[in-house]
Amino acid sequence: QVQLVESGGGLVQAGGSLKLSCAVSGRPLSTYGMAWFRRAPGKEREFVASITRSGATESYAGPVRERFTIFRYDAENTVYLQMDSLKPEDTAVYHCVAALGPGGSRRPEDYNYWGQGTQVIVST
Numbered sequence: 001q002v003q004l005v006e007s008g009g010g011l012v013q014a015g016g017s018l019k020l021s022c023a024v025s026g027r028p029l030s031t032y033g034m035a036w037f038r039r040a041p042g043k044e045r046e047f048v049a050s051i052t053r054s055g056a057t058e059s060y061a062g063p064v065r066e067r068f069t070i071f072r073y074d075a076e077n078t079v080y081l082q083m084d085s086l087k088p089e090d091t092a093v094y095h096c097v098a099a100l101g102p103g104g105s106r107r108p109e110d111y112n113y114w115g116q117g118t119q120v121i122v123s124t
Contacts, residue, residue, distance in 0.1 A: 037095045
């Protein structure tokens with residue numbers, strides 16, 4: 001059974017940074033394409049960033065491009081989301097997700113496993 005456990009969320013002022021972690025257990029991280037999605041209060045779930053199984057390709061949603069970075073350390077079975085220059089509109093629950101196969105999709109239905117999420121609150 002694959003488990004994804006996120007950590008690193010919290011309260012931060014606008015302009016600040018947070019680094020989210022996603023620990024993967026049950027199978028080697030190298031099995032999966034990985035991504036982060038988020039859901040803000042009263043809004044639909046949205047894609048944030050993805051990284052392919054090989055680590056060769058990253059993809060970002062427009063609102064976070066140039067501010068967020070996704071990276072993976074397969075040896076540690078951990079995926080990270082470095083978030084800089086945070087804005088109040090980044091406030092959301094962030095979910096780590098895993099797809100069997102190469103990954104890189106922006107569609108939530110292409111991901112097989114989801115973590116419980118970690119809350120990020122950005123204050124003005």
